[in-house]
Amino acid sequence: MKKLSTTNKLLLAAIIFFTAGYILYPLISLIKESFTLPDGTFAPSAFLNAFSKSAASATFNSVLLSVITVAGSALTGILFAYIFQYHRIPFKSFFSSVIIIPVATPPLIGVVAFLFLLSENGLISKLLTFVFGMNGSFFKFNGWTAIIIIHIYSFYPMFYLFVSSALKKIDGNTIDASYSLGASKTKTFFSVIVPQLIPSMIGASLIVFMASMASFSAPFIFGGSERFLTTEIYSAKINGDNSAASSLAVMLTVISILFLLLLRWYRSGKTYEVRYKGTPRTVITGHKKGVNILSSVFTLIFSFLIVLPILTLLFLSFIPEGSLMRNFFSEPFTIGNYTKIFGETQFFDPFINSLQMSVIAVIITVIIGVGTAFLIVKKNVRGGNYLESILSLPYGIPGTVIALAFILSFNFPSVFTGFIALVGTLWILPLAYAVRNLPILTQSSISGFHSIDPSLEEASFSMGANGFRTFRKITGPLIFPAVLNGALLVFINSIGEFVSTILLYTYTTKTISIEIYSQLRMYNTGAAASYGIILFLIVMVVVYFSRKTLDKSVGIS
Amino acid sequence: MANLEIRGITKKFNDTTVLSDLNLDVRQGEFFSIVGPSGCGKTTLLRITAGLEFPDSGKILINDTDVTALPPQKRKTGIVFQNYALFPNMTVSENIAYGLEILKTDKSVIKNKIDSVLEIVSLSHKLNNSVTSLSGGEQQRVSLARVIVTEPELILFDEPLSNLDYALRIETRNELKRLQRDAGITSVYVTHDQTEALALSDRIAVLDKGIVQQTGTPHEVYYDPRNSFTAGFIGHANLFDEINSEIIFNVRTGRGKFLALLPEEIRPVKNETDGKGIITDVQFTGFSTEYSVQVNEKIIKTLCATASEAEHLKTGDKVSLNILSVNGENKLRILDK
Missing domain, CATH: 1.10.3720.10 (MetI-like)
Known part of the structure; x- marks a missing residue:
């Protein structure tokens, strides 16, 4: 193991903090809760009950x-x-x-x-x-x-x-x-x-x-x-x-x-x-x-x-509102559903929310995923394979479970919530998305780092470049496609996320998927359909740009 | 044992003619090579013979029976592939048993046959190994064993040695020759390596641009090439047009004809005063030394046995060139085209 610089140590500390706080702690809370009777006492029989x-x-x-x-x-x-x-x-x-x-x-x-x-x-x-x-x-x-x-x-x-x-x-x-x-x-x-x-x-x-x-x-x-x-x-x-x-x-x-x-x-x-x-x-x-x-x-x-x-x-999506029960073939086409979404704040807000949260989720996963891959592959940190195993754990945890574990863990202030009750805020959603999608980015970054021939970096060092310059000029550009591909996949999975969102959202943090669901509940076929089409188009545009490498990655919610 | 007749085979892929009106006869028990540069159509011809491709016109006869329309399963031909094509999901013995099981051979007979064929190819100790764990040379021997154990009428070799390194290639080549002679199975061997073809074959067909340029024994195609392609491809012969023949060797070829001389038939002799040629490159390979000589812009390749070389020529030496008779004949090789 190479000696870590201060920056690397800080990075490692941040990753360990994240892993402990947002993967392990919620899981432990969940297991603890499963052994708790409804009146709050701890009893193994609760699980069986x-x-x-x-x-x-x-x-x-x-x-x-x-x-x-x-x-x-x-x-x-x-x-x-x-x-x-x-x-x-x-x-x-x-x-x-x-x-x-x-x-x-x-x-x-x-x-x-x-x-x-x-x-x-x-x-x-x-x-x-x-x-x-x-x-x-x-x-x-x-x-x-x-x-x-x-x-x-x-x-x-x-x-x-x-x-x-x-x-x-x-x-x-x-x-x-x-x-x-x-x-x-x-x-x-x-x-x-x-x-x-x-x-x-x-x-x-x-x-x-x-x-x-x-x-x-x-x-x-x-x-x-x-x-x-x-x-x-x-x-x-x-x-x-x-x-x-x-x-x-x-x-x-x-x-x-x-x-x-x-x-x-x-x-x-x-x-x-x-x-x-x-x-x-x-x-x-x-x-x-x-x-x-x-x-x-x-x-x-x-x-x-x-x-x-x-x-x-x-x-x-082109059928007028409220015509689900009627015979809508005789109705004229309208773009009313779309103008309503783009025209009225209350209908447009879910888009802003979804975009915002997906971007935050992508940023978190990129920092943690690339950081972990860097420390494991390039710095050979001790216990790196344990870290990798824990970070790939969420791949096997269904969204419903992550949401539930988050509710149980973050509904009161603690060191992991920034000393506020996180449940009900905007932050809990992107955190849940990030945890779910961490395995994708960690794995694609690790394989990205592995695919770089170490002699390229050695060549750069031998020509007098320092570690930072080498990363910026050589390593960074070479892993960029793998990271970008992972990031786009995380974005796609987050923007239409429904499974954990339905347990974690509040009225002010409604996402597109929640809006589709509530329009559906109100029998607003046209609105639900046009939200769906817009979401579908966003995803397809992103897929189009990552099409070449999509086949290799595996990620599905 | 079988004889193979190829009658007027033509094959086009899209608009490219790969084989045009091709005829060949392979006799019973013969080791017959088809040699030519890449893209000459030799592999296509092999695949048509095996039934893996079908010709646009022409006929394939095995033992005087027309098999042109038969699928590969019905032809009793075995193929040894360049990349071995072993079934990666099976062990060595399962690979070899595959063809026998299809022939509904008795289990105990299969076992005996596997044992004896593995002994022949010296792989008895690898019986239950996965084929993916074998080296290239071992894989090639398994692929040969898989074919000869079914006792086919005809074995087709598709550049079987080209993925092996040099030493192994020579070793496997000798073994292949021995196995074929012992089994006596008619063999058609496709290669781009003329040395391999010369060493192994009873007869050789030289193929270029989908046309047979010449058929003959190794000696015939080497010493008596019918055209400049065969001369160049098989013997690396130097070709001299009417003018150069006259100037360099004082030989009259006749209008539009070529003088073909093999590298070992030309002897550079040091001649500082009248020498028309200059040594541009010397490559010592042990037994022999290769000199490149430049005369009038033309580079001539010559090859001399090192031991016989009294004076060692150096780059830049002026030389004159003499014609030697290597084959014991004094007839000059004049080619029409």
């Missing part, structure tokens, strides 16, 4: 939902990864961008869009009524079916991205070798291709499982009477039963962290990297025209289905 029948069924439902989500996402994602790798499809790069749109879409937007498209009063139902005079109310889009469809919609791109990149690494010659040894296409697929994809499929399964366990928006809107862990935590908290909420939160966190550990263990484990010189051959089969045409048509239809919910949102 919370596990009434309803909690058990919520746990069971959450796990079952996640398993179904993983299976459905895997089927869809792998199918399209295979088609895009091996078949000839016109405008391939365009379509491959379209079908990963859901990965960047804020979960709440997806949920609202599906609501407007498929629910009893949704676009399809109205269209059937309008065209055929049918009674659209036979349309039932809720409960398990709705949640599963939305989950697969949101999470299948993970499988697509993971499996695509694994398929690209498969050497086409191994496939040719298999054919020439007499193996049929089916035999080759199951004996040669699939086994080489298994590591990436396991990785995607773990991530999707965790994301699905943590998912809140879809069960919240469509769950009805069905119980899931995240929604149960929310309702326990709203009912003022902190102890039960905490016990459920601990339960959910333990399951998620278990999967996080599995994921970390798997990532450090084996992959089928083959050492050889020369480049692997990439194959595009395409002898059969019929197959290619079929795949192209299939892709076209699927891409349309992927953008259909968003198109619905766009369509409804």
Whole structure:
């Protein structure tokens, strides 16, 4: 370990303070609360008491939902990864961008869009009524079916991205070798291709499982009477039963962290990297025209289905206010919804709030993430790997749990709150966003620092540059893309955040997502849709600028 | 064992003609090389023979049977790839067993066959190793074992040695030759390395721009090239046009024809008074020494056995050039194009 300068020591102290205060302390408070009886006494039985029948069924439902989500996402994602790798499809790069749109879409937007498209009063139902005079109310889009469809919609791109990149690494010659040894296409697929994809499929399964366990928006809107862990935590908290909420939160966190550990263990484990010189051959089969045409048509239809919910949102954003219950096809289009948002302060404030909080979250994560990566990789600080483990912990902690832990920890003044009650202020939201997204920035910065050849810095030192100059001229510019990419991802995740926001916001700190939800509650379809479209556009603009590196990073709320 | 006939194969990728009306005959048990620079179409020809690509026109016959339309699974050809193409998810023995399992071979027979083929390629001790843990040379031997264990009619080699370092390449080359001779399997070997082709082959086809320039034994293509491409590619021959032949060697080639001389057929002799050439570069490689000689703007490569060199020439020395007869014949090699 190199000797640390005073600046570095201060940086390290700040990181330790942050880690202790905003990750460890809230978690400890949460665990403590889960062992506390409603009357405030500490008792181990409290934890078990919370596990009434309803909690058990919520746990069971959450796990079952996640398993179904993983299976459905895997089927869809792998199918399209295979088609895009091996078949000839016109405008391939365009379509491959379209079908990963859901990965960047804020979960709440997806949920609202599906609501407007498929629910009893949704676009399809109205269209059937309008065209055929049918009674659209036979349309039932809720409960398990709705949640599963939305989950697969949101999470299948993970499988697509993971499996695509694994398929690209498969050497086409191994496939040719298999054919020439007499193996049929089916035999080759199951004996040669699939086994080489298994590591990436396991990785995607773990991530999707965790994301699905943590998912809140879809069960919240469509769950009805069905119980899931995240929604149960929310309702326990709203009912003022902190102890039960905490016990459920601990339960959910333990399951998620278990999967996080599995994921970390798997990532450090084996992959089928083959050492050889020369480049692997990439194959595009395409002898059969019929197959290619079929795949192209299939892709076209699927891409349309992927953008259909968003198109619905766009369509409804131009429908006059309060026409949800009427037949809105006869109404003239209006931009009234948009002019209202941009014209009236009370409707525009949520944007200012969301932007402000996302920027604060990005600043915090950049300082802590880059600082940690710098100290671990460049300064080799003692215990660096423990620090890294703690900082990647929030990846396995669902947003609902972080929000609950923050409420329990920061509703009274302490050294970590700047000696005020943080709950109810604007600061608690960006802090929650920052903690949730720290793993993304820490990991991307660490890999950024690792990818720099140490001899570049040595060359700079040998030419007489000091540490600061070297960082400013050499190291900084080289890690900039990795950090920028991480920062943009944090921004995307924060600007549409709903899960922890709904527990932490107050009237003055309403965000876009909260505004969408409350407009929805008031049946203001047009307003909710136009907020949704604006949020979607903001996210897409950011994604567009980070598109080239987005595929490599993995981050989803 | 089989014979292979390639009849009038033409293949285009988009508008580029890769192979044009190509004909070749490979005899039973023969080790046949296809040699040419990169982009000459040799790998495409190999892939068409294996059934991994299909020609636009022409026919492939194995044992007088037309296999042009057959998929690779039905051709009984084995391929040894440049990057080995071992299945990374399988062990050494699983890789070798793969083809036998498809042939529905009995389990005990498979085991015996794996044991004996691993002995042949000296890898018995690596039986259960993961193929990703093997070195390049070992991977190449497994990939060869995987092919010969299925006893194919024809083995196709796609530059199998080019990813190995020099010493290993020579060693593996010798082993390959021995294995092929023992097994007696008809082999088609594609390479851009003419030394490799000369050392291994019974016969060689020289390919350039999708056209066979010449077919013959190693001696024929080396000493009796039919055109300047073969002369330059196989023997690194110096080519002299009508004027240069006359000026430097006093040889009349005839209008538009070329004199081709191999580097070892030209002897630089020190001649400070009348020498027309100047030594521009000397490369000593041990047994032989390579001199580059400049005459009238033209750089001529010459090669002399070091031991026979009485006087050591230096850069800047003035020399005159004599033609030697290396092949025991006094016939000068005059090429039309």
